[in-house]
């Protein structure tokens with residue numbers, strides 16, 4: 001497979017920046033036949049790692065945080081050069097999300113992963129003491145996309161290793177250089193060799209990783225690849241988390257601050273050149289403010305500066321590959337043919353470079369158009385007028401996707417009510433997308449946006465298997481439900497059921513004696 005900005009063969013990945021086409025990294029591709037051996041090495045390292053006390057594992061992760069902090073400028077620059085995003089976005093999205101994930105998870109891992117007492121409410125089992133243990137899975141396979149090449153895998157690897165797992169990461173071949181850098185971060189932080197391994201290549205290496213039978217898979221990427229990953233995991237009965245595409249809706253009510261909401265809309269639609277799973281792709285604006293809101297968005301979009309992400313003043317970088325631009329153009333052509341109007345943008349910007357496309361605002365859209373139904377994953381903000389908040393909610397929910405959404409209103413209470421009505425994994429009121437950087441906030445979608453969660457304590461718990469351990473405090477007492485069945489035991493069982501579950505206290509009370517017959521029964525085997 002080749003593209004003007006990237007090439008990779010069975011042996012080698014040549015990573016080139018999408019803005020200037022300069023070579024970022026020459027990386028040796030992993031032969032798919034090597035992957036199971038690499039996974040076995042990670043498994044060996046993991047067995048020792050899991051024996052290390054959690055507080056020591058936390059120290060390793062803090063040390064990792066220090067390494068990342070020291071190398072932050074180099075890492076931000078590498079991300080920007082390799083995937084083309086503005087340096088400020090590499091800092092805020094990739095670095096902050098990574099550092100915050102380590103900071104937060106090392107704080108909560110102790111209490112979250114400690115054995116937890118399970119009190120029993122049923123008197124028949126009061127003599128038992130129950131515990132929940134959180135055990136690592138073993139080796140977690142992580143397949144990552146290119147668009148947040150540091151933040152996404154790191155916010156998954158950190159909880160995985162904290163919980164005592166080993167990891168085999170397969171980054172996207174479009175961000176192979178950042179993937180290789182991730183490997184070096186763990187070795188510099190002193191993690192045991194082979195505990196966190198990076199395999200490099202395209203889909204064939206990804207599918208070899210699943211075939212090597214990791215104990216769990218965390219996949220982040222497109223719906224199309226997600227289906228293949230889910231099928232491969234199902235065949236081998238490997239549990240998986242799927243973080244897939246989005247078509248996030250933004251609802252702008254008439255009472256919203258339009259200046260703030262329009263700034264938010266252009267940022268959420270165009271940052272990373274619209275190539276974010278939580279990009280705002282569909283806006284539903286109430287009729288009385290829709291025209292003014294669209295005009296503000298268009299005016300702000302037209303002012304954004306295009307160029308190489310390495311220049312700190314640049315706001316819009318290039319798209320990752322030409323096929324992505326073609327997808328955007330096809331959706332725009334389809335929308336215009338069905339009556340939509342492009343009010344700003346809509347063209348390639350060859351003067352800036354081959355991967356550049358203008359930030360585009362389009363109005364007069366409706367749900368017959370592909371731009372409102374398919375993930376665009378490019379710099380397009382589509383604005384549809386609606387008659388009411390109810391219509392906005394109905395349209396927002398009329399989607400196969402369900403990743404995130406936002407509601408804009410001066411009335412936060414009303415915003416919360418609407419948030420509850422939206423079918424999405426996360427809804428922000430008067431902000432957009434930034435929950436991805438809140439370490440306490442779970443991330444994960446519904447429908448075609450996937451299943452399972454990353455980030456937050458819930459994402460940490462995805463990395464452990466819960467084991468229930470039960471210790472009997474009366475080990476010399478045979479249990480009433482064991483063999484030696486008889487009519488008397490059946491009658492006693494019925495009394496027990498009535499004592500526990502009868503709707504009236506009188507009926508319950510009447511059955512106490514009979515129920516005790518089950519406890520102190522004769523004729524056990």
Ligand code: NAD
Pocket residue numbers: 143144145146147148152170171172173201202203204205206207220221222223224225226228229242243244245246276277278375377403445449450
């Ligand atoms: P992609 O699906 O093309 O690739 C994702 C990863 O899967 C890459 O590492 C790729 O090499 C690998 N892969 C490809 N074929 C495979 C196969 N058959 N088996 C196993 N692995 C395979 O996605 P992308 O272009 O890298 O990323 C963009 C997509 O990811 C968008 O749809 C975006 O919305 C989504 N995304 C979702 C989230 C989220 O958290 N929900 C975050 C970022 C991106």
